[in-house]
Amino acid sequence: FFCSGAIAIAAVSEVQPPLALLLPSLHNSTESNCSSGPFLGSILKRSSSITPAMASFDVVTALSDLTGEERDTVGLFLCLVSCLPLALIYRCFLFKQAPAVKHVYFCVTGLGLLFTWLGWEILHVVIPSLLVYASLCIFAPSRLLSLAMFTLPMVHLLWGFVSISADGYHLGWMAPAAINIQALFALTMDVSDNRIPVEKRSADQKKLALRQVPGFLEFIGFKFSPWIVIIGPLVNFKEYDNFVHNTHLKDFDTKKFSLFSETLRSTLQSLFESLIGAAIMFTGDALLPNSFFISEAFAEYSWPSRYTLLWVNFVVEISKYICAWKVMEAASCISTLGYSGSDKTGPKFELCRQVYMWAIAFPTSFAHCCVNFNCATHRFVKRYVFKRLVFLGNIHVSMVLSMVYIAIWHGTHFGYFWAFVFCETFGIAVEAMWIPIVQNITGIQTLASLPAHMRIPLHFLCMVYSFLGLGYGFTGMTFLNSRDTLLIIGRVHYYFHAVGLVLIGLYFIVPARLKVSPVPAEKKKE
Numbered sequence: 001f002f003c004s005g006a007i008a009i010a011a012v013s014e015v016q017p018p019l020a021l022l023l024p025s026l027h028n029s030t031e032s033n034c035s036s037g038p039f040l041g042s043i044l045k046r047s048s049s050i051t052p053a054m055a056s057f058d059v060v061t062a063l064s065d066l067t068g069e070e071r072d073t074v075g076l077f078l079c080l081v082s083c084l085p086l087a088l089i090y091r092c093f094l095f096k097q098a099p100a101v102k103h104v105y106f107c108v109t110g111l112g113l114l115f116t117w118l119g120w121e122i123l124h125v126v127i128p129s130l131l132v133y134a135s136l137c138i139f140a141p142s143r144l145l146s147l148a149m150f151t152l153p154m155v156h157l158l159w160g161f162v163s164i165s166a167d168g169y170h171l172g173w174m175a176p177a178a179i180n181i182q183a184l185f186a187l188t189m190d191v192s193d194n195r196i197p198v199e200k201r202s203a204d205q206k207k208l209a210l211r212q213v214p215g216f217l218e219f220i221g222f223k224f225s226p227w228i229v230i231i232g233p234l235v236n237f238k239e240y241d242n243f244v245h246n247t248h249l250k251d252f253d254t255k256k257f258s259l260f261s262e263t264l265r266s267t268l269q270s271l272f273e274s275l276i277g278a279a280i281m282f283t284g285d286a287l288l289p290n291s292f293f294i295s296e297a298f299a300e301y302s303w304p305s306r307y308t309l310l311w312v313n314f315v316v317e318i319s320k321y322i323c324a325w326k327v328m329e330a331a332s333c334i335s336t337l338g339y340s341g342s343d344k345t346g347p348k349f350e351l352c353r354q355v356y357m358w359a360i361a362f363p364t365s366f367a368h369c370c371v372n373f374n375c376a377t378h379r380f381v382k383r384y385v386f387k388r389l390v391f392l393g394n395i396h397v398s399m400v401l402s403m404v405y406i407a408i409w410h411g412t413h414f415g416y417f418w419a420f421v422f423c424e425t426f427g428i429a430v431e432a433m434w435i436p437i438v439q440n441i442t443g444i445q446t447l448a449s450l451p452a453h454m455r456i457p458l459h460f461l462c463m464v465y466s467f468l469g470l471g472y473g474f475t476g477m478t479f480l481n482s483r484d485t486l487l488i489i490g491r492v493h494y495y496f497h498a499v500g501l502v503l504i505g506l507y508f509i510v511p512a513r514l515k516v517s518p519v520p521a522e523k524k525k526e
Contacts, residue, residue, distance in 0.1 A: 060116060072171035075117030079230050080327045082113055086226055087334035091263075095336075099244045103221025110224035114176060117230075124160070124173040125180050128153040129223050132184045136191060136213045146188040153181045154409075161412045178409060179232045182380050183223060187214075187237055189384055204383050208238045218244075227332050231324060233352045233376030235337065243337050252339070257347055259336070266333040266349040273357050274326035277319040284316030290478060293488050306492050310471035317478050318360070318373070325354035352376070363466040364447055364459065365435075366427045381406060400425055415476030415485050423473030423496065430500045433507050436517040445518060472496040 060078060064071040086109050094105055114122045132149045139145055160174045193201065193209040201209065214222065214237060222240045223229065235243075242248040252259060292298055293313065298306065332338035332352035340351040359372040371378060381402050389398040403425045407416040439445055447455050447462070472495065479485045507515075 070171070072117070076171055076175075076231070076324070079113045079117050079226075080324055083226050083230065083328060083331040084334065086113075087331040090335050095246075100217060102244050103217045106221045106225040110226040110229045113226050114224070114229060118173050118176075121173040124156070125176050125229070128156060128177070129180060129184060132188065133213075133216070133219050136188060141188070141192040141195065141213075143192055146185065146192050149188045150181070150185040153177075153184060157181055158408070158412060175231060176229055179229065179234065180223075181409070182232075182234045182377070183228065186234065186380065186384055187222075189388075190237060202387065204387070208236050208383075210237060214241075227328060227335065227337055227352070231328060233325075233328070233332075233354050234380050235351065239351060240337075243335075246336075248339055249336065251342055252347060253342060257342075262347045263333050263336060263349070266338070267330045270326045270330035270333060274323050274330070276357070277322035277326060280316060280319035281323055284312070284319065288312060288316060293475075294479075294484050298488075299491050303493070307468055307471070307495070310475060310488070310492060311467045312471075313478060314467070314471040314474040317474060321374075322355055322357055326357075329353060362459070362463060364462050366431050366466045366469045369466050369470055370424055370428065377406065377409075396429070399429075411480075413480040414482035415478070415480035418476030418482075418485055419473050423469070423476070426497065426500055427469050427473065430503050433515075434503060437507075437510055437514045439518050440514045440516075469496055 060075045061071055063078075064074045067074065090102070090105065094102055111122065111126075114125065118125075132153070135145065135149060157174060157177050160177065187210075190208050190210045191213055193205045194211055196205065196209075198206065218237075218241070221244070222237050225240070228235055228240075239248070249259070288309070290313075293309070298309065301309065329338060329349075329352055333349045338349040338352040340348045342348065354374060354376055356372040356375070360369050363369040363372075385405050386398050386402040389401060392398055392401075400421070403420045404417075407420040410416040410420075444450060444458075447459055450458065472489070472492065475488050476485050479488065
């Protein structure tokens with residue numbers, strides 16, 4: 001971890017990597033060193049193909065050529081791994097320092113990592129941030145200003161999607177820029193919420209509203225913190241401010257628990273889950289490449305096998321997100337940014353939790369899987385999009401528009417709309433229609449209330465149907481374009497939508513008394 005941090009610092013300071021100085025000797029000695037083994041020989045041969053000009057360009061490019069991976073992938077990997085020692089340095093030396101020192105540290109390290117990864121493309125993130133901050137300082141906060149400060153960066157991001165990622169998803173400045181849009185929009189909304197009378201504010205608005213625009217040092221520390229700006233998760237300014245002043249730890253019971261041991265436990269858990277994700281990712285990519293699903297070989301399998309293979313593809317694809325997110329979760333645990341309070345079971349580090357891996361591995365419903373994946377984005381959309389559309393007077397319209405926003409925020413590809421609008425929204429809606437009916441017919445309110453001999457088989461059935469829906473919907477996230485997505489979905493007979501439409505038709509036949517949820521309103525809200 002410390003070596004990766006040193007590499008990042010060397011790249012930021014544009015220090016010529018030692019590899020460039022060794023290239024002539026490596027080139028001359030490649031043949032003789034090949035006898036030392038096929039692995040070392042292949043590495044030396046690969047390194048000898050790198051010219052001094054390429055190596056002196058930046059470390060990320062040199063490592064990209066060494067490993068054969070795309071430059072953006074290597075850059076993101078270095079940024080993620082470097083966040084761990086940076087969090088450790090903060091925890092050991094800066095944890096009790098003045099907030100101003102912390103702001104400077106976060107800004108310098110975050111921008112340094114971004115520059116290592118993106119080079120001067122970092123301006124796609126920095127300039128919109130400074131423009132929005134200047135607008136907040138010059139103009140009076142209002143809903144119109146918030147909408148404008150959301151629309152302009154969003155148009156800039158969509159331009160990037162159309163011009164750069166037209167043929168598929170590409171890592172690059174658009175990934176941190178997408179996180180940047182959410183952070184800026186949340187900040188402008190939190191500032192404008194202060195104009196609403198306290199008695200008319202929602203619980204989130206009372207908690208997160210800002211009395212004034214943050215100072216410039218506070219803003220850049222929040223906006224360019226390495227645990228936020230790289231790939232998220234999104235943290236509100238009020239939460240960041242509590243973290244900087246260490247007030248988020250005021251309810252931590254130091255008599256019963258050790259802060260060191262609890263952060264260590266949460267960090268190791270996140271890193272362990274990240275390793276599991278990495279193992280699944282590399283194994284799946286090797287055994288089941290995406291090209292297999294658009295080949296005739298996939299079509300020749302029986303229909304149960306095709307359904308199962310789609311679920312396996314979902315597991316492989318989602319493991320890529322888990323691998324990256326869990327590293328960032330570990331860094332947030334080390335720095336204590338992820339601390340979210342305590343309950344009866346002890347301290348929780350869930351503020352920066354992006355995915356609940358075991359909840360997705362053992363789901364109880366389709367909606368259960370959806371809400372436990374990309375948690376920060378769902379939380380943002382719930383606070384700043386879904387609840388703000390209450391004036392429409394229709395919860396279903398608000399939900400559809402929220403999902404459309406999520407799809408556009410991810411990109412302009414058909415696959416995102418397929419996953420979020422046509423599958424996730426559709427599946428959650430059908431499930432919500434039938435859950436009260438099933439509860440009334442069977443008399444079962446929750447799986448947890450059943451004895452083990454009944455709970456385990458029913459939980460398994462819930463897992464199977466959830467996995468079938470997830471594999472079906474996530475196909476769009478994997479292949480993005482409409483041709484490949486619809487080709488694969490056609491080979492599994494559009495089963496998710498076919499079954500869903502049948503259930504919708506049967507719903508109107510069911511007696512009205514069975515459609516009323518037997519679960520009390522208080523318990524349902526919980």
